[in-house]
Amino acid sequence: MKNEVDFNELVLISCGHTAFQLLWAGVQLEVFDTLSKTPGLTRDEIAEKIGLESQPARILMTGLAALRLVQKDGDRFRNAPIVEKLLTRKSPDNMIDVLGWQAHIVYPTEVDFIESLKQFKNVGLRHFKGDADNIYHRLPDNPFIAKVFHDAMSSLSRSANADLAKLQIFDEISHLVDAGGGDGTNAITLAQAHPNLRVTIFDGEVACDKAREKIAGAGLSARIDTHPGDFFIDPFPKGIDAVLFGHMMPIWSPERDTALLRRAYEALPVGGKVLVFNMMGDDDEVGPMSAALGSPYFLTTATGEGMMYTWREHESFLASAGFQQTERLVLPKDHGVLAGIK
Ligand SMILES: C[S@@+](CC[C@H](N)C(=O)[O-])C[C@H]1O[C@@H](n2cnc3c(N)ncnc32)[C@H](O)[C@@H]1O
Known part of the structure; x- marks a missing residue:
């Protein structure tokens, strides 16, 4: 090379x-x-x-x-x-909403990258109104940014979740919690692909409101419900056998990721599964390009503590939380899934 x-x-x-x-x-x-x-x-x-x-x-x-x-x-x-x-609106695969997120959220905040490196803090968050220390909790104060953000997440999810939904592991699950499931884009695709799957979205109030609308629009209200709350504090839904964390690990520090996985571990029965789905960094920390260029946003803007971790680091988070790790499932677009079993 x-x-x-x-x-x-x-x-x-x-x-x-x-x-x-x-x-x-x-x-x-x-x-x-x-x-x-x-x-x-x-x-x-x-x-x-x-x-x-x-x-x-x-x-x-x-x-x-x-x-x-x-x-x-x-x-x-x-x-x-x-x-x-x-990049054309008529194409169902277009990533225009993701570019909107780059234009309105990443681009203006990355001017604070160097200061964020020095302070180990998301200095770029100063560009958005509010007191919260992460972008997710500032969204309610910034309605335009909230729309840009959710549209981009939905587009990103759509482009990645078709490959996620093809995984057979979902046929072995009856009630999945989509932790940080956003506006329900992933849950809807998964429920459509796996007719026996029930999904509960565990996210903030605003995201759950948006999700309920989408779920009703897709005619899936009988199989997908919402559980508004903070997954670091509030109890997980009951009667579940799997938890999905989609595009979640890059947001937080290794300590917080491990704590979150431990909460999922505690909420699951023996044999229950946790699925970690996001872009995965190469173990040699040289790429892929999408992960390497994606990481500065998590430091400068999102939380000031996350990044696109390597496959090996995700495995160590799972092990520290108590899960038995299964194989690495490599997906297109630099994505991957790691499944842990309690
Ligand atoms: C990057 S988006 C991922 C959305 C979706 N899972 C996907 O794969 O596209 C992160 C989501 O986590 C949610 N989130 C962040 N902090 C949370 C918390 N403490 N409790 C519940 N949800 C949270 C946000 O509202 C947002 O919908």
């Missing part, structure tokens, strides 16, 4: 903030949607359709072409195939 950065890569990294703004402009100003509808437009045709003058459109289209987000053939542009799939 090539392990030396070259000049072009260094330019891309140094100007990462500009590269992101070009990408986000391509989404927000509907360049990608316009080219999806009508491939092969010239710069001036695009400018006219999206309401820009020719000169700023030239700067935008030159940047998008250099980033290879659009392909230029003569003087005509079309979307790169991955842009067509992931």
Whole structure:
């Protein structure tokens, strides 16, 4: 594997903030949607359709072409195939809401990364109203940010949970607690894929309210319910045989993750399962890129204490909480599941 950065890569990294703004402009100003509808437009045709003058459109289209987000053939542009799939609104797989989270939550707060490193604290949280020490508890004071956040989580979950739902382990579970289950996106996919599965979402009041609406919309109120509360303090639901922590471990410190897993252990019967599902860092701490670039957000913004931990660290959290660890289940998009049995 090539392990030396070259000049072009260094330019891309140094100007990462500009590269992101070009990408986000391509989404927000509907360049990608316009080219999806009508491939092969010239710069001036695009400018006219999206309401820009020719000169700023030239700067935008030159940047998008250099980033290879659009392909230029003569003087005509079309979307790169991955842009067509992931950055156009008509594509069911689009990750536009995740980019909204990058634009409105990660981007403005990462200016405080260095200070967060020095203070070992989420200094970037100062950009959002409220007194709480983590972003989750500040969401009720910041309705726009709350919407951006929940839309992004829902989109992230949708893109990862189709692979989660294919795991046979859910056929061995009758009542699953989705701890920090958010707006119910994961619970709905799991319940749809496993007809005998009952799910209880254990999350804050706001998330549970949103989840109830979605669950009713999916016609699954008989099999998915909610249990509003704080999973560090409040009792877990009764009569359960599994607990899922989806995209949860990266939020907290190793000590808090272990304490949370221990709470799940105490709530489960003998033979009960805990499932840890999120992006997993490589054991050699070199990648993958998604995990390495995802970690600063947890320090600077979310809680000031988490990161994308390695597979091995997750295994040690499970063991410390008392679980017998089973095999590593590797999923696409740098995700994985570790299942522990009580
Ligand atoms: C990163 S989102 C994960 C959502 C979902 N599990 C998924 O996989 O996409 C974290 C969720 O944990 C919830 N959460 C954070 N702290 C919590 C707490 N102390 N008790 C219950 N839920 C909490 C948040 O409200 C949010 O819905």
